[in-house]
Amino acid sequence: MRQRHIFGTVFTVEAAIAGAVFLAVLGLLAWTLLRHRGGHPPARAAERAERPRLEAYYVGALAAFAVFLVAWTAWQNHREHPAAGPRPLRVDVTGFQWCWTFRYPGSPAHRSVTGTCKGRDMPTLVVPAGRTVQLRLTSRDVVHSLWVPGLRYKTDAFPHHVNTLTLTLDRAGRWRGRCAEFCGRRHHTMDFWIKAVPPRAYDRWAHGGTATA
Amino acid sequence: MTVAPPARPRPDDSGRSVPPGGWLGWISTTDHKRVGLLTAGTSLVLLLLMGVLALLMRAQLARPEETFLGPHLYDQVFTVHGSGMIYLVMTPFALGLGVYLVPLQTGAPGIALPRLTLLGYWLYAFGALTLLAGFATPTGAHAAGWFSYPPLADAEFSPGTGSDLWIVGVCLAVTGAILQGWAVLWTILRRRTRGMTMLRLPVFCWAMIATCLMVIGAFPALLAALTLLAAGRADASLFASNAWNIGYQHLFWFYGHPVVYVMFFPYLAAVAEVLAVFCGRRFFGYRGTVLFLLVFAALSMSVWGHHMFATGQAANDYYSLTSIALLVPAGVEYFGMLGTVLGARPRPRTPMLFALAFIPQFLIGGLTGIMVGTPVIDYHVTDSYFVVAHLHYVLFAGSAFGLFAAVYFWFPKVTGVLLDEGMGRLHFWLLVAGTNLTFLPMFALGYLGMPRRVSTYAAFDGFGTLNLLAGIGAAFLAAGMAVFVVNVLRTLHARRLGRARPAGDDPWDGHTLEWAAPSPPPRLNFPADRPLPPVTSFAPLLDLKHREGGRA
Ligand code: HEM
Ligand SMILES: [Cu+2]
Ligand SMILES: [Cu+2]
Numbered sequence: 151m152r153q154r155h156i157f158g159t160v161f162t163v164e165a166a167i168a169g170a171v172f173l174a175v176l177g178l179l180a181w182t183l184l185r186h187r188g189g190h191p192p193a194r195a196a197e198r199a200e201r202p203r204l205e206a207y208y209v210g211a212l213a214a215f216a217v218f219l220v221a222w223t224a225w226q227n228h229r230e231h232p233a234a235g236p237r238p239l240r241v242d243v244t245g246f247q248w249c250w251t252f253r254y255p256g257s258p259a260h261r262s263v264t265g266t267c268k269g270r271d272m273p274t275l276v277v278p279a280g281r282t283v284q285l286r287l288t289s290r291d292v293v294h295s296l297w298v299p300g301l302r303y304k305t306d307a308f309p310h311h312v313n314t315l316t317l318t319l320d321r322a323g324r325w326r327g328r329c330a331e332f333c334g335r336r337h338h339t340m341d342f343w344i345k346a347v348p349p350r351a352y353d354r355w356a357h358g359g360t361a362t363a
Numbered sequence: 364m365t366v367a368p369p370a371r372p373r374p375d376d377s378g379r380s381v382p383p384g385g386w387l388g389w390i391s392t393t394d395h396k397r398v399g400l401l402t403a404g405t406s407l408v409l410l411l412l413m414g415v416l417a418l419l420m421r422a423q424l425a426r427p428e429e430t431f432l433g434p435h436l437y438d439q440v441f442t443v444h445g446s447g448m449i450y451l452v453m454t455p456f457a458l459g460l461g462v463y464l465v466p467l468q469t470g471a472p473g474i475a476l477p478r479l480t481l482l483g484y485w486l487y488a489f490g491a492l493t494l495l496a497g498f499a500t501p502t503g504a505h506a507a508g509w510f511s512y513p514p515l516a517d518a519e520f521s522p523g524t525g526s527d528l529w530i531v532g533v534c535l536a537v538t539g540a541i542l543q544g545w546a547v548l549w550t551i552l553r554r555r556t557r558g559m560t561m562l563r564l565p566v567f568c569w570a571m572i573a574t575c576l577m578v579i580g581a582f583p584a585l586l587a588a589l590t591l592l593a594a595g596r597a598d599a600s601l602f603a604s605n606a607w608n609i610g611y612q613h614l615f616w617f618y619g620h621p622v623v624y625v626m627f628f629p630y631l632a633a634v635a636e637v638l639a640v641f642c643g644r645r646f647f648g649y650r651g652t653v654l655f656l657l658v659f660a661a662l663s664m665s666v667w668g669h670h671m672f673a674t675g676q677a678a679n680d681y682y683s684l685t686s687i688a689l690l691v692p693a694g695v696e697y698f699g700m701l702g703t704v705l706g707a708r709p710r711p712r713t714p715m716l717f718a719l720a721f722i723p724q725f726l727i728g729g730l731t732g733i734m735v736g737t738p739v740i741d742y743h744v745t746d747s748y749f750v751v752a753h754l755h756y757v758l759f760a761g762s763a764f765g766l767f768a769a770v771y772f773w774f775p776k777v778t779g780v781l782l783d784e785g786m787g788r789l790h791f792w793l794l795v796a797g798t799n800l801t802f803l804p805m806f807a808l809g810y811l812g813m814p815r816r817v818s819t820y821a822a823f824d825g826f827g828t829l830n831l832l833a834g835i836g837a838a839f840l841a842a843g844m845a846v847f848v849v850n851v852l853r854t855l856h857a858r859r860l861g862r863a864r865p866a867g868d869d870p871w872d873g874h875t876l877e878w879a880a881p882s883p884p885p886r887l888n889f890p891a892d893r894p895l896p897p898v899t900s901f902a903p904l905l906d907l908k909h910r911e912g913g914r915a
Contacts, residue, residue, distance in 0.1 A: 153742070160739045168730035176723050178701060183719075186708035199645040205698065209651075212694040220687045223737045224680050230739060247520075292515040293608065295673060295746060299812025302743040306674045309514065311605040313675040330673075330746040330814050332508050334515060335434045338817035 151320045156230045157302035160223055231316065238284040238316065239277065245287070245294030245307040245329065248336035249273065259358035267339050274343040276361045278352035279322045287313045295331035298344055304330050319346035393481060394886060395474035395550075399463025400777065402484050402543070406456040407770075409491060413452060414844060416444040418837055421801070425834030427822040437818035438506035439498070439525070445509035446529070450536050451491045453762055454622060457629035458483075458540055458578070460769060461547040461571040463777070467877035468565045470556025470895050472887040475549035479542050486539030494532030497525035505529030508816060510619065511592065513611050518596040527596070530589050537582050544578030547571055556876075558898035562653070565875040565901055566639075566646050569653045570632030573660040577621040580664065585618035609676050616667035624663045626758060628656065630765025631696060631725075634718040637768045638703045640871050641715035645902050647702030651695050659692035672741045679738045686736035693729055697722075712871070713787030717768035720795055721761060728756030731806070746816075749809025755802045764794070767847075775866035779882040780858045786850040793843030800836030804829040874902035 242253040249267035252275045254260070265273035277283045287296055289307040296315070297304040305315045329340035347361045355361035389397055419440050423432050432440060466474050474480055497504030502523030507516040511529075514520055551568050564572075588611055595601040602608055639646040646652070666689065668682030700722055709715055731753040734740045744750060767790070775781050809815075813826050820826050857863040869878040879896055880889050889895055899906045 156739055157743055160737060161734070161743075164734050164737060164740065168734065172723065172726055172730060175697070175701065175726055178705065179719070179722060182705050182707070183709065199647055199649055200651075201648070201702075202650075205648060205651045205695070208698055209691060209695060212691045216687050216690050219690075219733070219737070220684045223687075223739055224683060227679065227683075227738045292520055293512055297746075297812075297814070299743070299747075304673050304742050304745065308605055308608060308674070308676075310603065310608070311676070326812070328812070328814055331512075332438075332515070332746075332816040334507075334520060335438065338434070338814070338819060 151301070152318060153230055153303040154301050156226050160226050164219075235282050238282040240284050240286065241275065241277070243275070243285050243287045243296060243307065244290055245296065245333075245340075246290040247292065247334055248329070248340045250275075250296075250327075250340070250342050252276075254356060257356040259356060261356060261358070265342070267336070267341060272342050274324075274345050275327070276345050276347060276352065276355055277317075277319060278349040279319050279346040281349060281352075282316060282318050285315045285317065287315060292333050293331050294329045294333050294340070296327065297330035298325050298327045300325040301344075306331055319344075322346050322348055391481075393473075393477035395462050395466050395477060395480060396777075396884060396888075398474075398477070398480050398484050399459045399461075402459030402462060402487065403456050404459075405484075405488055405491070406452045406459060409447060410452045410456075411844065411848070412495075413444050413447040414841070416440045416447070418841055420444065421834045421837035423818065424820075424830045426831070427820055427824065427827050429819055432818065434818045435503065435506060438508075438816075439504040441816060442506050442508050442511075442529075443494070443497070443504050446494065446505075446533065447491075448758065449509060449622060449626070450533050451487075451494070453626040453758060453766075454540055455487050455536070456766060457574065457626060458543045458547065460629055460633070460773075461574070462543055464773070464877060465547050465550050465568055465571055466554065467776075467880055467884060467888055468568055468875050469551060469554060469559055470876045470889065470898070471550060471554035472889065473554075474546055475554055476542075476546040480546040483539040483542035483546070486535045486542065488539075490532045490535030490537075490539060492532075493528050493535060496532075497528045500524040500528070510612075510615055512615075513592060513595050513608055514599075514602040516592055516596075517599055517602050519599050527593075530593050530596075534586055534589050537585050540578055541582050544575040544582070548575035548579070551575075556895055556898065562650070563898055563901050563903075566635045566649065566652060567629070567632040567875070569656055570628040570635075573656045574625050574628045577625050577660050577663060581618050581621035583618075584614050585622075588614035588618065609674065612671055612674065613667065613677075616670045617664070619670065620667045621660075621663045623757065624659065626762050628660075630721075630762040630769070633769035633772070634721045634765045635700060635703070636875065637714045637718040637772050638700060638709075639902070640772075640873055641710045641712065641718070642703055642707035643710075643872065644703065644707055645874075645900075645905060646699060648695070648699040649901055652699040655692040655695040659689065659696075662689055662692065666736075669736050669741070672738045673745050683736060683738055687733060689736075690729075690733055697726070712771075713782070713784055713791060714768045714772035714871075716788065716791045717764045717771065720791070721764040721768065724756060724764060724798065725761030728753055728758075728761050731756065744809050746814060747809035748805040748813045748815055751815050752802050752805030752809060755805070760798045760802065764798075767791075767794070772871065773877075774854075775870045776877055776880075776882050776884070778855070778858060779865055780854060780863035781866045781870060782854050783850050786846055790843050790846045790850065793839050793846060797836045797839030797841075797843055801833045801840060802836070804832045804836075808833075869904070872904075872908070874905045876903060878904055 240256055242255060244251045249265050250273050251264040252273060253262045263273045265271045287305055287307040289309045291309060294307045295304055296307055305313050324343055324345045327342040327344050329337060351361055392398060419432060423429050423437060462474060462480055502525055504525045507521050516526060551572055591611055635646050662685060665685045666682060668677035669686040671677040672679050735744060735753055771782055771787055808826055808829050813820060854863060866882060868882050896903050896907050
């Protein structure tokens with residue numbers, strides 16, 4: 151959930167700044183256009199084409215603002231990717247045209263989930279709530295991308311390469327996952343579920359039982 | 364002044380021979396105005412065609428679980444729409460505008476490297492035909508998206524001639540752009556008239572300098588990427604290694620980001636010229652604008668990785684830094700535009716309306732660009748409709764509005780007659796309504812989780828209403844474009860019949876040298892019996908008017 155919170159903060163702040171800048175520019179434009187409407191033309195349009203000092207201050211302010219944004223968002227970004235910590239649960243995720251396989255190398259029953267992503271046959275990635283999960287992402291054919299819109303997180307799955315992604319889901323629940331990188335004819339159906347269950351339920355499931363949240 | 368009869372043969376630049384008239388004269392011309400018109404005209408026709416493909420997509424997405432195109436055809440349509448708009452419409456139009464205007468604005472009798480310029484047009488035209496020919500092949504056109512990442516675009520996952528044609532077509536078109544970029548750059552550097560120092564070049568010429576530097580510096584990377592792709596299609600084992608898969612992405616975006624500015628600077632500059640002319644004053648902050656255009660171009664070469672945050676294989680902090688740093692030069696350009704308008708009393712003619720709308724609309728694209736350049740946000744929104752909204756605010760609500768400002772502004776220079784003002788306004792208002800209705804809902808769609816490049820979505824996704832709104836917006840856009848086409852055809856028809864009212868050489872009280880030439884300009888641009896006005900600043904005609912009016 152950490153990703154979702156950090157996204158929420160950064161998105162809100164940046165959207166608010168963007169909205170303020172947009173309204174300011176729009177306001178300035180509207181004000182000039184309306185002010186001179188119908189009235190006399192301004193006695194004489196200002197001739198001055200340069201204001202070097204004003205521009206220098208303005209560039210300074212822009213640069214300071216850019217530095218703030220970069221530093222602050224980079225800090226948030228690093229908060230989003232904490233070290234995996236002790237004993238994360240490892241899941242090997244493989245994308246393929248056009249569905250997913252989730253393998254649990256640490257599970258006593260060697261659980262592995264897959265599907266066809268046709269109709270209702272969508273695979274479910276089961277994870278324990280509250281525990282750090284490390285997804286090791288790869289692909290069997292073309293580039294795919296694992297995206298869980300509700301958790302605001304996405305990472306690409308490449309062939310011949312493993313990307314890792316560390317997540318902790320604080321509470322039990324079920325979210326829709328999708329493929330975000332265009333991967334061919336059935337890209338639009340390449341969906342899955344990610345389901346967080348209480349740790350006990352997860353253990354039962356890892357031993358071969360069913361998972362109920 | 365009467366309207367000049369079409370195609371009167373005149374001695375050619377070198378004075379050697381009389382060029383042929385008629386259509387042969389057009390396709391073998393070394394007159395920069397004709398090459399410029401061929402380039403820009405071809406790209407306008409392709410704009411309409413790509414617009415039809417856009418309508419097909421919007422129609423399919425207007426309702427959930429609609430499949431009239433079918434997934435494979437949908438993939439071809441978005442691939443050709445995206446690649447067409449970028450490689451065949453916005454880039455060539457920008458360069459065509461440069462080919463037409465730069466010699467006139469610098470007071471030159473012709474373009475440097477005229478034959479290369481013409482060759483550039485031919486490469487572009489054949490490239491466009493080649494790319495579109497994909498639709499006629501049994502497996503259809505290319506369908507792997509305009510960035511065509513391997514291995515999806517290799518021979519195993521994208522078999523078929525359509526993909527080969529796409530590679531060849533894009534390579535031809537891009538080579539044509541590089542040639543025209545060289546010619547325009549060389550004209551500005553070497554063929555300026557007396558008194559036209561570098562700091563007296565019009566803003567548009569400076570924007571073309573920055574543009575051409577990016578074309579020359581970055582476009583070869585696309586040729587390299589496509590060569591790599593072609594090699595991989597011949598020998599599939601090439602992409603059996605992550606190095607080449609990720610390597611292609613780096614090469615591609617090294618071209619792919621600068622091209623965004625190639626599709627922005629010339630339009631921004633057209634808007635700048637229009638704003639200054641219709642406010643009746645000098646463009647504000649000229650030196651800052653020029654300096655920061657160059658800074659912009661230089662920085663643009665180091666931001667490609669922000670398209671790759673989610674790959675996990677790019678230095679995200681670094682690319683975030685360079686991307687967000689772009690807000691400084693962008694802010695300076697906005698400062699200039701606003702400073703020009705503030706306090707003035709603009710004349711609200713059609714070109715000015717498009718130029719004014721450009722300011723807030725492009726700003727939406729720019730501000731959301733900062734958001735997309737922030738990794739934390741990008742992890743969620745990349746490859747979603749948020750990005751589709753962002754890129755259309757940049758390319759359509761921004762650049763295309765600049766494009767129309769340019770068309771309405773320079774049409775009387777090119778043809779000697781004005782487009783109809785009433786229809787121009789109708790076109791404008793339909794486009795404003797349509798643009799925002801089409802693309803604003805897409806931000807929400809992306810935020811809510813709709814991936815891009817999906818041929819349909821499920822009813823329970825809840826994307827139906829917003830997509831329907833976007834579809835209605837697209838209908839407004841189509842109506843607006845129909846008005847534009849009718850306006851242009853009707854005006855040209857009236858001109859041919861000699862019924863159009865001549866516009867005169869300088870209908871808008873222009874500032875730059877092209878308005879001192881006759882409309883349309885003769886073969887060598889400035890007739891000998893009409894000396895060029897002295898060039899005393901970047902707005903020589905304005906200086907002249909002030910002197911005559913005893914004001915300066
Ligand atoms: C100057 C005008 C335009 C330009 C430069 C442009 C450019 C693009 C580009 C580059 C793409 C990405 C294609 C891809 O990712 O492969 C795209 C996609 C798309 N465009 Fe446009 N476009 C323009 C106008 C329009 C209009 C007017 C509409 C709607 C009526 C539209 C609708 C779409 C749609 C629905 C997509 C698919 C998005 C996706 O699935 O990725 N475009 N366009
Ligand atoms: Cu996929
Ligand atoms: Cu996909």
